[in-house]
Amino acid sequence: MNARVLDRTLVYGGAILLAVWVLIPLYLVAISAFTPQARLFDYPKPLVPTTFSTETMQFFLEARGVIPSVINSILVALFTIAFGLALGTPAGYALARFRFRGRQAFQVIVLATKMFPIAILSIPLAVTFLQLGLYDNLIAVALVHTAMALPFIILVTGGVFVAVSHELEEAAQTLGCSRWGAFLRVALPLALPGLAAAAIFTFVISWNEVFAATILTLRTRTLPAQVLAGLGTSPLGFKFAGGLFMAMPAVAFIFLIRRYLMNLWGSR
Amino acid sequence: MRARAERFLPFALLLPAVAFLALLIVIPMIQALILAVIAEGGGFTLEHFERMAGDVNFSDAWRNTLLLLILIVPLQIVLALVMALLINSRFRGHGFFLYVYAIPLAISDLAAGILWLAVFTERGYLNSSLQGAGLIQQPILFLSFENLPGILTAIVVAESWRATAIVLLILIAGLQLIPRDFFEAADVFGAGRFRRTIHVVLPLLRPSLQSALIIRTIFAFQTFAVVFALAGRNMPVLAGEAYVWYAANRNEHLAAAYAVLLLGLTIVATVVYLRVLGLREAEVAR
Numbered sequence: 001m002n003a004r005v006l007d008r009t010l011v012y013g014g015a016i017l018l019a020v021w022v023l024i025p026l027y028l029v030a031i032s033a034f035t036p037q038a039r040l041f042d043y044p045k046p047l048v049p050t051t052f053s054t055e056t057m058q059f060f061l062e063a064r065g066v067i068p069s070v071i072n073s074i075l076v077a078l079f080t081i082a083f084g085l086a087l088g089t090p091a092g093y094a095l096a097r098f099r100f101r102g103r104q105a106f107q108v109i110v111l112a113t114k115m116f117p118i119a120i121l122s123i124p125l126a127v128t129f130l131q132l133g134l135y136d137n138l139i140a141v142a143l144v145h146t147a148m149a150l151p152f153i154i155l156v157t158g159g160v161f162v163a164v165s166h167e168l169e170e171a172a173q174t175l176g177c178s179r180w181g182a183f184l185r186v187a188l189p190l191a192l193p194g195l196a197a198a199a200i201f202t203f204v205i206s207w208n209e210v211f212a213a214t215i216l217t218l219r220t221r222t223l224p225a226q227v228l229a230g231l232g233t234s235p236l237g238f239k240f241a242g243g244l245f246m247a248m249p250a251v252a253f254i255f256l257i258r259r260y261l262m263n264l265w266g267s268r
Numbered sequence: 269m270r271a272r273a274e275r276f277l278p279f280a281l282l283l284p285a286v287a288f289l290a291l292l293i294v295i296p297m298i299q300a301l302i303l304a305v306i307a308e309g310g311g312f313t314l315e316h317f318e319r320m321a322g323d324v325n326f327s328d329a330w331r332n333t334l335l336l337l338i339l340i341v342p343l344q345i346v347l348a349l350v351m352a353l354l355i356n357s358r359f360r361g362h363g364f365f366l367y368v369y370a371i372p373l374a375i376s377d378l379a380a381g382i383l384w385l386a387v388f389t390e391r392g393y394l395n396s397s398l399q400g401a402g403l404i405q406q407p408i409l410f411l412s413f414e415n416l417p418g419i420l421t422a423i424v425v426a427e428s429w430r431a432t433a434i435v436l437l438i439l440i441a442g443l444q445l446i447p448r449d450f451f452e453a454a455d456v457f458g459a460g461r462f463r464r465t466i467h468v469v470l471p472l473l474r475p476s477l478q479s480a481l482i483i484r485t486i487f488a489f490q491t492f493a494v495v496f497a498l499a500g501r502n503m504p505v506l507a508g509e510a511y512v513w514y515a516a517n518r519n520e521h522l523a524a525a526y527a528v529l530l531l532g533l534t535i536v537a538t539v540v541y542l543r544v545l546g547l548r549e550a551e552v553a554r
Contacts, residue, residue: 007461008359011354011357011359012359014350014354015354015359015361015362015365018347018350018351018354018365018369019365019368019369021429022368022369022371022372022429023368023371025380025383025384025386025387025429026371026383028383028386028387028393029382029383029386032386040391041391042391043391043395043396043399043407044395044396044397044399044400045391045392045393045396046396047393047396047397086284087284087285087288088285090281090282090284090285091281091282091284091285091286093281094277094278094279094281094282097278098277098278100275100278100279102279103278106282106286109286109289112538113289113293115483115486115487115534115538116293116534116538117486117489117490117530117531117534118292118293119490120300120490120507120510120527120530120531121292121293121296121297121300121527123300123303123510123514123520123523123524123526123527124296124297124299124300124303124524124527125292125296125299126514126520127299127303127520128296128299143292144292146288146292147288147289147292147293150285150288150289154285179277204374207376208374208375208376208378208379209376210376210377210378210493211490211492211493211507211511214511214515215511215514215515224376224378224379224493227378227382228378228493228496231496231497231500232500232501236385236389239382239385239497240382240385240386242382243378243379243381243382243383243385243386243497246375246376246378246379246382247375247376247379247380247383249374250371250372250373250374250375251371253374254367254370254371254373254374255367258363258366258367258370261366261370261373261437262437262440262441262444264373264437265434265437265438265441
């Protein structure tokens with residue numbers, strides 16, 4: 001009995017300690033972002049804030065270029081979702097439904113691109129996009145982000161379609177649906193929650209990406225590119241507010257896709 | 269007729285994705301190579317690689333990138349292993365803790381760097397806490413260019429904090445593949461939690477540990493925004509130099525030389541990774 005109590009204390013104690021480790025920097029940047037700028041240099045600072053003010057956050061949001069960069073970030077993420085789902089869903093479906101020659105080779109390609117440093121490729125791509133008139137264009141950034149997100153989209157949608165029984169689709173076909181009709185009316189609606197999760201993770205990849213976004217744009221900055229470009233010159237308050245603003249969606253997004261987390265990195 | 273269409277269907281479904289990846293990965297790779305060896309006026313040259321190797325920051329960038337790799341990767345694996353073992357014990361509420369541990373998965377390296385800046389900056393929360401506890405008399409300059417151990421610590425902490433989540437997911441997936449009977453059998457033979465972990469779980473988890481190790485090694489070569497957020501230009505790293513040569517110095521040839529170097533490192537690591545995976549498939553087949 002005593003051993004079990006000790007065991008449980010150890011498990012919960014460890015779990016809580018690790019949760020604090022994950023949450024504490026988020027908490028600290030949040031209280032910093034809601035401290036007035038003049039008080040940011042107070043020292044020593046209390047761990048529980050004594051003031052609350054939206055002044056620093058307002059300063060960040062009103063700074064030149066920030067709101068346009070937030071809009072750019074959202075647009076790039078939406079383009080990336082559109083391109084990524086259009087290219088990735090059919091591939092995920094093929095992996096889930098068919099045994100064909102070259103299937104294993106394709107899985108190796110997906111695996112390899114998942115780890116490939118695609119951002120680095122934005123250096124030669126910038127030269128090409130300049131020639132094509134796509135430089136400093138959100139579509140160019142979205143194309144690179146699509147290449148980054150594609151392997152994840154294929155893995156998640158593949159997992160989703162495996163879970164949707166193919167017998168249902170076949171039943172629809174015997175009842176007079178075409179193959180396409182069976183997919184559209186039976187498989188797709190059942191797969192929608194999983195596809196939404198894939199879309200959310202794609203948003204996350206695009207929202208967070210900084211290297212390619214910085215290299216491929218000059219004036220049409222995304223939010224991370226905007227914050228990165230100003231790192232050397234912007235005041236601490238701007239950085240803290242920007243950091244919080246960039247990190248906060250993670251808390252909601254991971255919650256929304258928590259059931260699909262294993263598909264992202266789990267399958268090796 | 270119908271059967272034939274069915275035979276070609278999977279290839280038709282895969283074609284757009286494969287074509288897109290080839291267009292956006294294979295072609296730029298070749299272009300990077302060409303950019304890196306082409307002279308300003310045309311013609312083949314190794315001048316860009318020579319300039320890269322002779323640059324004042326080059327050896328520092330190498331040293332720092334490798335140092336961060338050696339410090340961060342093992343720390344992440346140990347931390348993620350503890351988290352994964354806890355989650356896998358399926359205690360009440362483990363789903364909530366998995367959610368919390370996975371949050372950094374959706375946080376960028378830039379944002380992670382800024383989050384930890386609030387801790388490590390001169391009048392930040394670490395100095396405040398140390399002073400509050402009476403351990404120091406005045407703030408320590410963790411992020412000063414003269415304090416290399418301080419900068420290194422800050423970056424190692426921030427990057428370990430962020431990327432442990434990826435390792436965690438890989439390890440949990442690996443743990444889920446281990447049949448529960450193995451745990452129970454070890455219990456029957458009286459193995460304690462610690463001995464069970466060392467002798468039963470770790471050997472079975474080896475493939476996942478290897479995957480995590482290599483994936484994190486590859487990503488470590490790309491580390492740059494977290495370094496910029498915490499140390500500015502005080503700490504050159506390879507990916508950061510590629511960025512600086514392109515964005516600040518406007519020299520695409522030198523940036524491409526760095527890109528080729530990073531691609532080379534990645535390809536070496538990927539080949540190692542795929543060989544390990546091949547080994548793993550052979551193990552499964554056996």
